[in-house]
Every structure is written in structure tokens, then in C-alpha cells.
Amino acid sequence: MRVTVLIISFVLMIASGVIAFTKGAIEPVVRNIVYIHVPASICSLVCFGGLFVFSIMYLIKKKPVFDYLGAASAEVAFVFATVLNITGMIFAKAEWGLWWTPSMRLISSAILWFLAAAYLILRSSFNEQGNKANLCAVFGIIAFVDVPFVYISARLMRDIHRPSFSFDSSWQSAALGLAIVATIMLASALIWMRADIEKLNKRLN
Amino acid sequence: MAEENLKKNNSAALEAENISKSFANKDVLRGISFKVEAGDGVCVYGSNASGKTTLLRILAGILQAKDGTVKIGGWDIKKSAEKALPMIGVISHGTMTYPQLTVEENLKFFADIYNLSDKKERVTEVIDEMNLSKFRYDVVSSLSRGTRQRLAIGRAVLHRPKVILADEPFTGLDSKSKQKFIDIINKFKKAGGALVLTSHHVELAGKCCEKIVVLDGGKFVAEANIGDDDVRRFCEDHSTSTKEKI
Amino acid sequence: MSNSINIIKAIFVKDIINELRSKQTFASMVVLSIIIAWIFRLASSGVESAMAAAVIMVSVVFSSILCCERSFVVEHDEGCIDGLLSASADRGNIYIGKLLFNVTMLCIFDCVMVPVVCVCFNLTPAGNLLKLIVILLLVNIGVSAVGTLLGSIVMSIKSRSSVLSILIMALIMPMMIPAISGLLMVFSAGADGGMFSAGQSFSEIAGMMAAYDAIFVTVCWLVFGFTVD
């Protein structure tokens, strides 16, 4: 099941790549980073949403599975935020000539990365078990509440980031859509695997 | 059986039913039930990590149980907390007092928290009762361990509770302070209060408890009257399994 | 209701007395901020409003870490938190009491720290004093709202202060941006805040910070109970 999801996701990714480079290439060519940058950004937000939902579910239902899922989505969110920031930085270097500059989207995606990292640090720093799951869930909730403010406050910055690409052909939108779907499938498979690891770890100790 | 007799009486001071608790997805307590009548003392015995402290913290309303109900004098500790909580007094290994505050300020603070109607009078009363009038304006950090323990007991009985929950009250006390503690508790019990305490010292616990309950690995294992012969042996027999596991 | 106010007041007064006796937290907060200001001054050359704004925010955040951690260490040292929890069913009261204490501490701290920074960097915010006070107050509330909750979260961790600093910093970022542009407006006498603030007015900035405060106080108040369970 999990393997199937992964395979479908890779097939979709390759399909989107083929469409992007045959029919939907964006000029100048470096802007094609968008096909990996935008899906990563959407996925990290989706994973943050997952962290929020699972944390609330854990606090209400107290079922261990939600704790595992919350931990997994935070880690996957961290991975996607890393990709988001790296691709963003490479794009910035190519377009504007510098790796990083304080501007709206750049700051907000950096903060997203900090938040995910902070959750992982908190989670790894408990030496005795205690009510670790509760505390991590609480932090997950307030970290997600922080996200909208990240975007609102970043509006204060002068923005050199393109708000969104205007696509001239539907091929381009199709390629991007396919890439987004594929990446979300990849993300859910990763969360699933990570949650299983957490569960096995807990049972073994 | 002693348990049968307990069940006939309806006005139990403390009634715990089917309590379960899990920490970090590991079960700490599994389905524990017992009753304590007014004027009675129960000692909870168990090896380390058998869940006694957790049980006491749940009974005190500090932690919330995953399952099960705790009733204090007939009031549910979750649903009608404002009725149930003032009936509980807690003593734990920590003294639960602020080292930078004076004896009087400490008691006054908890009187405020419990919102007593006669704060000043009650604080003075407790200070006299616990023989603390000499130290009334002293900062707690300057007091000896035994005096602090007296203050801790004073803090626990400040709001006239019906039940006292004591977690390892004898650790770190010399024999004189231990005797003093037992005297105070027995006076409290004579006045109609109930006592639940956790301890390793069966002999000491025997001086203020009638019944002993043995916990092991978060489960209820056995119970006995403390007057019985060989109660110490009995306790150890029933709590060996965790030692083997470790 | 009146019962809650009583409990909040009792906790607040107790914490203030405790701090007046030991003076430990406040002293370390002030010394830390003076050292920070002094180091930044070494790297600057004369009047620099941008650096002053940064120094103020860094000092507030680091001091709040000390303050929020300390205010819960006091409770956990002798197990007093258990006494509080077994006395009052509503955990939110404890949060509000602690929050008030932390905000008060930070406000008193600001009264010392801001003049020091102004002297260091040759600034005179006299004309914009009201704006300065508004911004500092909003920052204090926001930082303490998050810090009080996180202080309670990290209590079961051994290396709590290092974890706490990371958590507070990550969560307070969105607050930093409007706060720094507001401070820049104050110190550069009305001009817009340098590379920040794309045409935002002061009231918009203050409104954004107030919204952050309101939402975080509410959310943290709601979830505080889970951190002590």
C-alpha cells in the first residue's frame, strides 16, 4: 500500500517533469525551479496543518497514534521546509544575485523552518517520558497558530518575491498541479513511515 | 472480607474506581479501585515505579486519570471539582512551601488560594497547632527539615480537609519528627479525617494506618490489615515481580 | 469569578514578594541587558537607531527567557505547583497569575533597560515616548504570553533554558518584525522604518501586535492545563 503510493507519486512527478520540460518550460529557464519550490512550500504547510490537527486530536482523544502522527508530520514538515528554503535560495541567487535578503516570503519560509526545528528539538530533549506527548502536542498547536502571523507580519516587508507566477499556458498549470499532487502523496507516505517508526520504537522500549 | 464491610457503608471519605493512567503511551496504572472511610488510614505499598505516586497525584486532582472516577465525600473530583478539591490536603516529599516566604506568608497564600472565609484566624490557629509560633516571621529557607515538615502538614490541614494524602512523608525525617508526624496524623484521624499514604516503612505506616494495599506494576495486587503478623513479609512477597523485571 | 480573581491576585502578589526577597531574576535580567547593549555599542559608530532597536528586542527576549523559566522553577523546586493544582480546579488561573507577574517584571525591566540603550546609542525618543511605551507593552505581553506557557512546558527537561530559548525565539519571530519596524519609527522620529515597513502606519503595526497578543494569550490560556497534567 505504502509502496504503491510512493510509486504513483514518482510516476506523477516524472510525468509533471516531462510536461514541464516539453510543453510548459518557463523562460528564463532557471524559473523552472518553481516546479519543485511551490509543491515543497504547499507540502510543508499541509504538514504543519497535519501537526495541528493531530495535536488537537491527541489532546482530546489521548490515543498514542495521534502522537506518532504529530511527530511524523513535524519531521516531514521540516524536510519540506528545508527543500523549500534551499530551492528558494538557489532561485534568489540566480534571479537577484544574492542568496538571502529580508523579504516577505523569504522570512516567512525561514520562520516555518525554525518552527519545525524547534518542535523536533523539544521532542528530542525529554530524558524521562513523563507527559512528553502532551507537551509536544501543546507546542504543535501554538506553532501552527503562529503560522498565519508569520505571513501577516511578513507583509510589512518590501517584497521582491514574485507573488505568484502567471502561467501563459495550461500545460504549465497542469505540470505544477501534477507536481503538487505527487509531492503531497510523497509527504503522506513519508509521514506514514515515520509514524510507524515512532510506534515500533515505543513498543521496543 | 474487609472489602465487603467497606462497601456497605455509603459515605466513604474517598472512593476511587477503576483508575487508569498512561504516561507517554505506557500504562502506569491499570484499573485500581479502593475505598477509604472517614477515620481510617490506608497505606499504599509498592516497589519503585509501581505507580504509587501517580495514584496519589490522581487522587489529589493534580493529574487527570485516563479512565475511572475519584469521589471525595461523594463529590466527583472532575465534575464538581470546586466541592471535592477543598476536602483534600496533600503532603509530598517536597514541602510545597516557598523558601523565600515566611511561615505566615506561606500559609496566608494557600488560605487565599482556598479562599477561606476566616483567613487570619485560621492561619494563627494552624501556626499554634503545629507549634510554629516561634518561627512565624521566619523565612522558610532558614528552618530545619523537621520544622518545614510541620509547616507542610500545617499547609495541608489549613483548609480543614476531610482526607489527607501523604506521599512518602517519612523520607528525610529523624525519628523524633517521624513520631511527631504520626501524632499529628492520629489526632487528625480521631477528628474524623481519612488518610492515604504511600511508604516503604510498613512499621511506621502501621502506627497510623489500619489497612495496607499493595501495588505492583500499576496493578492492584493484594491488601491486608496492618495488625496481622508478618505484614512486612506479605508486602514483599507481593511486590517482587517488578524487581525481577528490572 | 471573584474566586478566580482572588487566586490570580494571590499568585501575583506571592511572586512579587518572592522576587523582592531574592532579587535574583531581576538582577540577572538587568545585567544581561547592559552587557548586550555594551557589546552592540562596541560594534557601532555613534547614533544608530537600527542597532538600538535590535538591542532592545534582543534584551527583551533574553530577559523574558530568564524570567519565564525562573517563575516556574520557583513552583517546581519544592513541589508547590502540586499544591496549587490540588487547590484550584481551573488551571487557567495559574497561567494568568504567572503571565501578569512576567509582564510586570518585563515592564519594570524595560524602565531600566531602555534608558541604558538610549544613553549608549545617543538617542532621544522623547517626542515619541507614547509610541515607545505602546510598542514595549505589546511586546512584553506577547513575549510573556508565549514564554509563560513554554516555561511550563520545559520544566520536565534537564537542559531547560537552552530549549526554552529556542522555542521562544521561534514562536516570537512574527512579533519581532512589526516590533522592530515600530521601534525604528520611534527612534528615527517618524520616518518609516528603513528597509522594513512597506508604507504601514504606526497604528497598523500596533494593531497587528495587539492581535498577536490577544490570540496568543487566549490560546495559551486554553492549552495551559495540558502542560501540567
Add this chain to the structure above:
Amino acid sequence: MNYLIGAFAVSWAVYFVYLIYLSFKLNSLNRRFESKYPPGK
């Protein structure tokens, strides 16, 4: 163009390394789990 290839290489590398790390971890944990609690019992 170099930047584009770099970006794709880095992000795919991150995804794959993470995926491979997870599957290795899962495999080893499964093995440990089965040796501790054999499925027959």
C-alpha cells in the same frame, strides 16, 4: 541552467536520502521487533 540542475539535484537528494533513511530504520526496527516478539507467539 546550472542553478536549475543544482536545485533539482539537491531537493531530489533530500527526498531520496530521507526516504531511504526511513526505510532502513523501519526495516531494522521491524527486525528487532520480530526477534523480540516472534510472530508465532
